[in-house]
Every structure is written in structure tokens, then in C-alpha cells.
Amino acid sequence: MGQAAKVLQLFKTLHRTRQQVFKNDTRALEAARIKINEEFKSNKNETSSKKIEELIKIGSDVELLLRTSVIQGIHTDHNTLRCSGGSLSCLQGSTKEQRAQLLAEQDSDEKSGVSLMGTPLIGS
Numbered sequence: 001m002g003q004a005a006k007v008l009q010l011f012k013t014l015h016r017t018r019q020q021v022f023k024n025d026t027r028a029l030e031a032a033r034i035k036i037n038e039e040f041k042s043n044k045n046e047t048s049s050k051k052i053e054e055l056i057k058i059g060s061d062v063e064l065l066l067r068t069s070v071i072q073g074i075h076t077d078h079n080t081l082r083c084s085g086g087s088l089s090c091l092q093g094s095t096k097e098q099r100a101q102l103l104a105e106q107d108s109d110e111k112s113g114v115s116l117m118g119t120p121l122i123g124s
Contacts, residue, residue, distance in 0.1 A: 003052050010059045011040055017063050021070050 001009075014036050022028035039059075046052055073081045 003049065006056055007052070010056055011036070014059060014063050017066050021066050025072060
């Protein structure tokens with residue numbers, strides 16, 4: 001497969017993954033759409049085959065991380081958190097302390113201010 005076809009395939013795959021991972025979260029969907037489009041647009045004039053392959057690798061890694069590592073938590077009541085997405089699944093049957101630890105880790109990541117794509121985290 002040629003490089004142009006690989007780039008187009010990656011672009012489409014990232015957008016499909018974005019739609020799955022951030023489904024029902026319009027802010028995250030829009031922010032991810034903008035970021036993906038900006039990244040591809042900023043590199044559209046790249047001519048170096050080596051650099052294009054590096055960018056394809058980075059994009060593929062981001063897609064994998066989005067698909068396997070991003071979870072979304074929804075408070076359903078005071079002591080219940082429903083999670084979706086990612087390989088961590090839902091922590092079903094987890095204790096209040098385990099859920100609190102997950103939220104603390106997420107909060108710690110947010111305080112770093114950087115997402116997997118190198119931009120400020122979406123949300124809060």
C-alpha cells in the first residue's frame with residue numbers, strides 16, 4: 001500500500017476511533033475532530049518518506065492508546081461510577097476505594113495538563 005493510502009486509512013481510522021471512544025461526549029468528539037484534522041493539515045506538505053512513516057507510526061500509536069486506554073466515567077448516583085471504553089472496562093464490583101483511586105489517578109493526569117496527543121486535556 002502506498003504512503004498516501006496509508007495516510008488516508010490512518011485518518012479515517014482515527015476518526016472512527018474518536019467516534020467510538022468519545023460517543024455521547026460532544027465536547028470531546030469535537031475537540032478530537034479538530035485536533036486530528038489540525039495534525040494532518042499541518043503535515044500535508046511533508047515530502048520526506050522517512051518523516052511520513054514516522055508520523056504514520058505516531059498516529060497509529062495514538063489510535064491504539066485511544067482505543068485501549070481511554071475510559072469515561074459517568075456518575076450515576078452519589079456512590080456509583082459507570083465506566084465505558086478502554087481495556088480497563090468498567091471496574092464492575094470494585095470498591096468505593098478502588099473507584100476513588102481511579103479518579104485520583106485520572107485527576108493526577110489532568111493536573112499534568114497534557115493529553116496523549118500533546119494538547120490540554122478535554123473536560124472538567
